[in-house]
Amino acid sequence: MSPVELTGSAYWLPLICAAIIAIAVAMYVVLDGFDLGVGILFPYFPEEVQRDQTMNSVAPFWDGNETWLVLGGTGLLVAFPFAYAVVMSALYVPLILMLLALVFRGVAFEFRWVAKPHHQKWDIAFAAGSTVAAFCQGLMLGGLLGGIQVDGNHFGGGAFDWFNPFSLMCGFGLVVGYAFLGACWLIMKTVEGVEQIARRLARPLCIAFLLFIVLVSVWTPLEFDRIAARWFSVPNMYYLAPVPILTLVLAVVCWRGIGGKHPGRAFFGAVGLFVVAFIGLAISTMPYLVPPTLTLWQAAAAPKSQGFILAGMSFMVPIILGYTVFVYRTFRGKIRPGEGYH
Amino acid sequence: MDPNALILARLQFAFTISFHIIFPAFSIGLSAYVATLLVLWKRTGKDHFHRLARFWTKIFAVSFAMGVVSGIPLSYQFGTNWARFSEVAGNVIGPLIGYEVLTAFFLEATFLGVMLFGWQRVAPWLHVTAAILVAAGTAISGFWILAANSWMHTPDGYVLHDGVAVPVNWLRVIFNPSFPFRFAHMMTAAYLTTSVVVLAAGARYLIRNEFETEGRTMMRMGVGMLAILGPLQMLLGDQHGLNTLQYEPAKIAAIEAHWDDDGPADLVLFALPDEANERNRAEIAIPHFGSMVLTHKWDGRFAGLKDFPRNQRPPVTSIFFAFRAMVAIGVTLIAIGLTGVVLWWRKELFTTKWYLHIVARAWWLGFIAILAGWLTTESGRQPYVAYGILRTEDALSPVSSAVIATSLTLFVLVYCVLFSIGIFYIHRLIWNGPKGEAVKPTTLPEGLPNRPLAVADRSTRESGGKVAQSPGQAVHQPGQGQIAGQPPQQPGQGKQSSGQTPQPPDEEPKP
Ligand code: HDD
Ligand code: HEM
Ligand code: HEM
Numbered sequence: 001m002s003p004v005e006l007t008g009s010a011y012w013l014p015l016i017c018a019a020i021i022a023i024a025v026a027m028y029v030v031l032d033g034f035d036l037g038v039g040i041l042f043p044y045f046p047e048e049v050q051r052d053q054t055m056n057s058v059a060p061f062w063d064g065n066e067t068w069l070v071l072g073g074t075g076l077l078v079a080f081p082f083a084y085a086v087v088m089s090a091l092y093v094p095l096i097l098m099l100l101a102l103v104f105r106g107v108a109f110e111f112r113w114v115a116k117p118h119h120q121k122w123d124i125a126f127a128a129g130s131t132v133a134a135f136c137q138g139l140m141l142g143g144l145l146g147g148i149q150v151d152g153n154h155f156g157g158g159a160f161d162w163f164n165p166f167s168l169m170c171g172f173g174l175v176v177g178y179a180f181l182g183a184c185w186l187i188m189k190t191v192e193g194v195e196q197i198a199r200r201l202a203r204p205l206c207i208a209f210l211l212f213i214v215l216v217s218v219w220t221p222l223e224f225d226r227i228a229a230r231w232f233s234v235p236n237m238y239y240l241a242p243v244p245i246l247t248l249v250l251a252v253v254c255w256r257g258i259g260g261k262h263p264g265r266a267f268f269g270a271v272g273l274f275v276v277a278f279i280g281l282a283i284s285t286m287p288y289l290v291p292p293t294l295t296l297w298q299a300a301a302a303p304k305s306q307g308f309i310l311a312g313m314s315f316m317v318p319i320i321l322g323y324t325v326f327v328y329r330t331f332r333g334k335i336r337p338g339e340g341y342h
Numbered sequence: 343m344d345p346n347a348l349i350l351a352r353l354q355f356a357f358t359i360s361f362h363i364i365f366p367a368f369s370i371g372l373s374a375y376v377a378t379l380l381v382l383w384k385r386t387g388k389d390h391f392h393r394l395a396r397f398w399t400k401i402f403a404v405s406f407a408m409g410v411v412s413g414i415p416l417s418y419q420f421g422t423n424w425a426r427f428s429e430v431a432g433n434v435i436g437p438l439i440g441y442e443v444l445t446a447f448f449l450e451a452t453f454l455g456v457m458l459f460g461w462q463r464v465a466p467w468l469h470v471t472a473a474i475l476v477a478a479g480t481a482i483s484g485f486w487i488l489a490a491n492s493w494m495h496t497p498d499g500y501v502l503h504d505g506v507a508v509p510v511n512w513l514r515v516i517f518n519p520s521f522p523f524r525f526a527h528m529m530t531a532a533y534l535t536t537s538v539v540v541l542a543a544g545a546r547y548l549i550r551n552e553f554e555t556e557g558r559t560m561m562r563m564g565v566g567m568l569a570i571l572g573p574l575q576m577l578l579g580d581q582h583g584l585n586t587l588q589y590e591p592a593k594i595a596a597i598e599a600h601w602d603d604d605g606p607a608d609l610v611l612f613a614l615p616d617e618a619n620e621r622n623r624a625e626i627a628i629p630h631f632g633s634m635v636l637t638h639k640w641d642g643r644f645a646g647l648k649d650f651p652r653n654q655r656p657p658v659t660s661i662f663f664a665f666r667a668m669v670a671i672g673v674t675l676i677a678i679g680l681t682g683v684v685l686w687w688r689k690e691l692f693t694t695k696w697y698l699h700i701v702a703r704a705w706w707l708g709f710i711a712i713l714a715g716w717l718t719t720e721s722g723r724q725p726y727v728a729y730g731i732l733r734t735e736d737a738l739s740p741v742s743s744a745v746i747a748t749s750l751t752l753f754v755l756v757y758c759v760l761f762s763i764g765i766f767y768i769h770r771l772i773w774n775g776p777k778g779e780a781v782k783p784t785t786l787p788e789g790l791p792n793r794p795l796a797v798a799d800r801s802t803r804e805s806g807g808k809v810a811q812s813p814g815q816a817v818h819q820p821g822q823g824q825i826a827g828q829p830p831q832q833p834g835q836g837k838q839s840s841g842q843t844p845q846p847p848d849e850e851p852k853p
Binding site for chain 1: 404408410415417422425435436439445454503506757771
């Protein structure tokens with residue numbers, strides 16, 4: 001089935017659903033990105049008060065952030081059950097590892113306080129869980145971009161197909177990226193010692209993250225012809241030029257924000273970088289949900305199902321965004337040492 | 343299909359979801375309890391309600407965190423372990439779970455932040471609202487997931503296209519025949535289970551002569567809930583069973599270990615079902631009572647296991663015993679509730695030592711009943727995963743048994759360690775009790791910045807020994823806006839208001 005033969009809702013519904021899922025995943029990457037990043041950076045804060053402060057800066061938000069992951073996952077199940085079935089089977093190993101890592105860091109938010117003063121093990125669980133979860137997400141991203149073997153609509157490959165240098169690189173890249181986002185968040189949300197450490201960490205992380213972006217941008221077209229064709233064929237090149245240009249601009253914003261007075265500039269620059277990188281990846285893979293075989297039209301659920309969930313989404317997502325903003329506003333501003341509810 | 347992979351995948355699903363349901367059941371109940379306490383506090387201004395709300399909120403936070411982290415793997419397991427199920431039933435099940443995420447998970451997760459961290463940051467009415475929204479979120483979550491699960495038992499409102507279920511009528515999908523019963527029964531189960539825990543904690547404090555005001559309130563609330571919800575649960579269970587008889591007769595036959603439909607059925611109280619020879623050994627039964635229970639007629643008839651070909655029968659032994667465990671616990675809870683009411687009426691509730699000692703040890707009953715109930719329901723649906731549509735053995739992902747064995751081992755290790763620690767922490771929090779002072783509604787200025795909650799800090803410290811008082815953690819900094827006029831409570835001053843007279847029983851939680 002090629003999109004050309006499809007008309008009306010059979011063409012548009014999957015496209016809209018895919019766009020919404022992409023937005024959910026992007027929300028997840030940005031929102032949980034900074035709170036995983038704070039976890040990745042945890043070991044760099046030597047004192048207990050500093051760790052309390054870093055953790056409290058994300059504590060009211062982490063659960064809401066992680067819910068976007070659930071929305072992404074179930075969104076895929078709802079709108080593209082075939083893609084869901086194939087992707088989850090193919091990425092079984094990194095997925096399960098990621099979920100287990102999330103278990104460790106999630107319980108650490110509560111256990112660490114209840115366990116005091118014997119909370120060292122939860123410091124480790126929080127840091128290690130965050131790092132492993134980020135790394136596994138990178139592996140999954142790499143595994144997906146690298147292509148999944150599909151036989152007659154089912155997953156046809158082996159359990160470790162996703163394991164290759166490219167996906168490892170994506171794993172490290174995402175850990176670095178999240179750490180960078182986390183550092184910028186801490187610059188915005190904390191004071192004194194924590195803020196200073198975050199500013200010191202942010203510079204090298206910024207450089208490393210940009211290097212990874214460049215690496216992926218060079219590697220994927222070299223390895224995959226379809227991606228090279230997407231970016232470097234003639235009209236496309238001009239249409240897509242804003243992507244690298246925006247990346248450059250945002251990188252400069254970030255860099256200046258790290259040392260600058262305005263507390264939020266670096267963070268919002270970093271969020272921008274993530275969003276642009278995400279859009280870049282989406283451009284590379286369209287129209288595939290499971291490259292290089294299943295397009296979003298092939299993987300789509302029954303129109304009745306997609307319509308039903310879209311109706312709910314168009315009603316609920318604005319409400320959700322509304323109260324998400326409300327909570328971030330309620331807990332706005334810098335958090336001072338010793339603040340928290342525990 | 344790899345037969346080992348099937349068994350392992352089922353074990354993994356059963357294990358992870360059984361761990362999960364323990365925490366939601368407690369979270370659903372506790373969130374409603376905390377919301378009730380906060381509303382009571384707003385209306386009466388009595389300190390001990392606030393102290394109790396604070397105290398149970400800490401426990402709720404731990405339980406909720408464990409519910410969330412154990413739930414996320416589940417939503418992905420439909421794909422990792424049951425890929426074929428996702429393909430066949432995804433069109434129907436998917437949107438229901440999608441609606442759960444949209445209408446419930448975001449609501450809970452977002453307002454949980456306000457509920458836990460907003461004590462000093464938002465106005466009291468907003469805080470109370472947040473608690474109510476969290477409680478509503480947990481119930482809405484139950485609504486959708488139970489609609490999905492009930493559809494797997496009694497599918498409705500769909501057609502099959504090339505073996506794939508396609509929805510035609512969403513209202514019939516959601517309100518499928520077993521859904522109203524399952525939803526009512528499960529929600530009541532969650533509230534019952536929590537009430538037992540609250541009651542047991544209250545009894546423990548009274549035995550120890552500590553926190554008497556709080557302990558009495560907890561006991562009154564717990565007994566009241568049990569006395570109302572216990573009998574209600576039995577009624578709902580009975581109706582649930584009648585409905586099941588209509589749609590899943592093989593499950594009922596297995597529950598009753600009823601082999602032959604050759605006359606009015608006995609009510610089998612005990613037996614060792616022998617599946618190979620299709621009979622019961624060591625049976626103790628009451629004639630005609632099986633018919634009475636299931637058809638409400640002395641001579642009623644219903645299908646026996648032999649009416650179904652062997653490959654369409656669920657396993658009998660586990661269902662038979664699990665069901666009896668649930669009903670036995672249900673009867674026990676009713677007994678506890680009614681005894682409590684009698685003692686209360688005779689003004690002996692807080693002084694009858696034997697009763698206090700029994701209920702203090704009863705906290706786990708609800709959890710076991712819930713697990714037993716789910717084991718009955720889910721095993722009773724076998725050999726189908728979606729009744730009449732897809733057999734469990736055809737639902738599996740193309741994943742090798744070695745991979746599933748590894749992940750299962752990891753899940754078992756991680757869950758057993760982490761969740762035992764979590765349960766231990768909850769136990770310790772309960773043991774330490776509702777220490778600390780309450781905040782008066784009127785003394786809370788709006789929009790204060792976060793500040794250290796001296797109270798919670800101190801009780802944590804007491805529970806764990808000493809914590810290095812870090813420079814920034816100053817507990818009583820002037821001008822940080824707080825508990826004005828309330829003298830901080832000294833550690834060790836646990837026994838308060840022992841002489842207080844019991845309050846009139848007008849603080850019943852609204853069911
Ligand atoms: C009757 C209630 C009930 C049942 C049968 C289930 N759950 Fe659950 N679940 C809840 C009631 C609940 C809850 C009360 O809403 C939780 C528990 C604590 C919490 O944080 O929310 C929750 C949390 C929770 C979360 C985390 C939500 C978040 O991020 O806030 C997920 C992803 C799931 N569940 C998924 C599932 C799946 C896939 C199930 C079945 C296969 C399932 N739950 C059975
Ligand atoms: C007292 C008498 C009780 C009766 C007669 C009863 C009856 C039933 C029946 C017939 C089922 C199976 C439904 C099906 O066909 O799938 C069931 C399931 C269940 N029961 Fe009970 N029950 C009782 C008490 C309890 C108690 C006290 C609890 C927990 C506190 C409980 C928790 C559950 C749960 C969680 C399920 C599985 C979910 C469902 O299908 O509703 N039950 N019960
Ligand atoms: C929350 C409480 C629940 C518990 C304790 C529970 C328990 C179980 C158990 C013990 C099994 C294994 C049955 C067997 O293999 O004999 C099972 C299977 C299964 N259940 Fe549930 N269940 C629950 C809710 C749900 C819900 C809400 C859904 C779906 C929306 C669901 C979907 C499934 C599926 C897909 C299987 C796998 C197929 C199978 O092994 O039969 N369950 N569950």
